[in-house]
Amino acid sequence: MCRLFAMTSETPVSPMIALEAMDVMREGHDGSGVGLFLRDLAGPFEEMKDAPILSGIFSEEGLRRLDTFMMEVGFMTKYKITIKVPKTPPPGVPKRDIYLIRAYEYPEEWDSYSQAELESELLKTRLQLRAMGEAHQDMIVFSFWPNVIMLKEIGDPLTVARYLKLDRKELHARVIMAQGRQNTNYAINLYACHPFFIQGYASMTNGECTAFTPIREFLLSRNFPGYTGYQSDSEVFTHILHYTRTRLGLDVSAYKHIITPLQDSDINNHPNAAFLKQLKHSCRRLIIDGPNCIIGCLPDHSLFMVQDRKKLRPGVVGGRPGRYAFSSEICGLDYAVPDRDKSKDFQPMHLDTVIVGPDRQEVSLCNQMQPLPLLH
Structure with a gap:
C-alpha cells in the first residue's frame, strides 16, 4: 500500500506540512517516490492566476x-x-x-x-x-x-522535499495533494507517480485497478487526446472523473455511480432508477475493481474522497472551518490539523462521497442511495 494526504486551507500553507504528514505515515509506504500537486497558489503566482x-x-x-x-x-x-x-x-x-x-x-x-x-x-x-x-x-x-504546480521524484518523500527546498514561500498553496508512492505494479517511472492531472481535474489512489485494461480501452475509444499515457493503472481514475464532468456533464456525486454502481436491486429502489440503469449499462466498462481509496480535486478547488465496495484501503477526513485534511491514516490528520474536533472525523464507506467545497467551511456527504442533485 501507499499513503495519501491532501489539505485545503483558507490560509496558504507550505507543502512541507503534507510531506511531514506523509512521514508520520511512513510505515504505510516504502519511500520509493513522492508526487506533489499544488493549486490555488499564493506568493508570486497569486497575481497571475x-x-x-x-x-x-x-x-x-x-x-x-x-x-x-x-x-x-x-x-x-x-x-x-x-x-x-x-x-x-x-x-x-x-x-x-x-x-x-x-x-x-x-x-x-x-x-x-x-x-x-x-x-x-x-x-x-x-x-x-x-x-x-x-x-x-x-x-x-x-x-x-x-494556478497549478506539480512535482514528482523518486526517493523518500521527506528527503526529496528537503533536497528540493520545498519549504520556500513561493510554493505555498491553499490546496495540496501528496502521495508516497509504493512501486508495486510497474517499473519506476515518474509518469506513473500520483497525483495525476488533466484539464483541471486531479486524483490520486491507494490501491490497484485490476479492471485497468477494459477501462483504458474504453477511454482510448473516446478519441480524446488527453486520454493517453497510462503508465499507471490509477491514472484512469482521473480520466474517468474528467469524462464524468466534461463529457457526460454530471456532478461529482455521479462519479461514484460510474466507478462503483449500485447493485441492481438497490437501483430498482432508487429515486433516479431509470437514469442509473442507463448509466450503469452505458458506462459498464468504467466499473473499477479495487480495493481503492481515491482522493480528487475539481477545477473549483473542491476536494473529495471515495472508497470502492471492498473498503480495504484506509481513508479519513477531518478538520475545522478554514482547514480540512484528507488522510490515509488518522495520525496524518492529527499532525496536520491537531486543533480540530476529532469527534467529527469521518471515514467514508463504500456508498459515500465526502466533499469539502471551495469555501472550506464544512464537510459535505453524498450517499449513493440519495437522489442525484442534478436530477431530482
Whole structure:
C-alpha cells in the first residue's frame, strides 16, 4: 500500500506540512517516490492566476529545446522558479539537472480563444512537450495549466522535499495533494507517480485497478487526446472523473455511480432508477475493481474522497472551518490539523462521497442511495 494526504486551507500553507504528514505515515509506504500537486497558489503566482504554469524536470539540453519550442509557439516567460540542486543527490534520489516551474504569457494569437479552446491548446502543448521529452529522454513534463504546480521524484518523500527546498514561500498553496508512492505494479517511472492531472481535474489512489485494461480501452475509444499515457493503472481514475464532468456533464456525486454502481436491486429502489440503469449499462466498462481509496480535486478547488465496495484501503477526513485534511491514516490528520474536533472525523464507506467545497467551511456527504442533485 501507499499513503495519501491532501489539505485545503483558507490560509496558504507550505507543502512541507503534507510531506511531514506523509512521514508520520511512513510505515504505510516504502519511500520509493513522492508526487506533489499544488493549486490555488499564493506568493508570486497569486497575481497571475490565469497564466499557464509549466512544471517538470529538464536536462540542460532539454531546457534549451523547451525554450526554442515555446518561443516558436509564442509563449513568453512571466515568472519562473528554477530549482538547481547539489551535484550529489541524497541516496535513492536520481541526479537531475533542473527542476523547473515557469509561468508564461499566452501567445498573442490566443487572445481571441474561448475558454474551451484555451484548455484544448494547453493540453495539446503539454502532450507535445511530453512526446519531445520521451523521444530524447531530456524532459519530463507533469503539468501545464494555470494556478497549478506539480512535482514528482523518486526517493523518500521527506528527503526529496528537503533536497528540493520545498519549504520556500513561493510554493505555498491553499490546496495540496501528496502521495508516497509504493512501486508495486510497474517499473519506476515518474509518469506513473500520483497525483495525476488533466484539464483541471486531479486524483490520486491507494490501491490497484485490476479492471485497468477494459477501462483504458474504453477511454482510448473516446478519441480524446488527453486520454493517453497510462503508465499507471490509477491514472484512469482521473480520466474517468474528467469524462464524468466534461463529457457526460454530471456532478461529482455521479462519479461514484460510474466507478462503483449500485447493485441492481438497490437501483430498482432508487429515486433516479431509470437514469442509473442507463448509466450503469452505458458506462459498464468504467466499473473499477479495487480495493481503492481515491482522493480528487475539481477545477473549483473542491476536494473529495471515495472508497470502492471492498473498503480495504484506509481513508479519513477531518478538520475545522478554514482547514480540512484528507488522510490515509488518522495520525496524518492529527499532525496536520491537531486543533480540530476529532469527534467529527469521518471515514467514508463504500456508498459515500465526502466533499469539502471551495469555501472550506464544512464537510459535505453524498450517499449513493440519495437522489442525484442534478436530477431530482
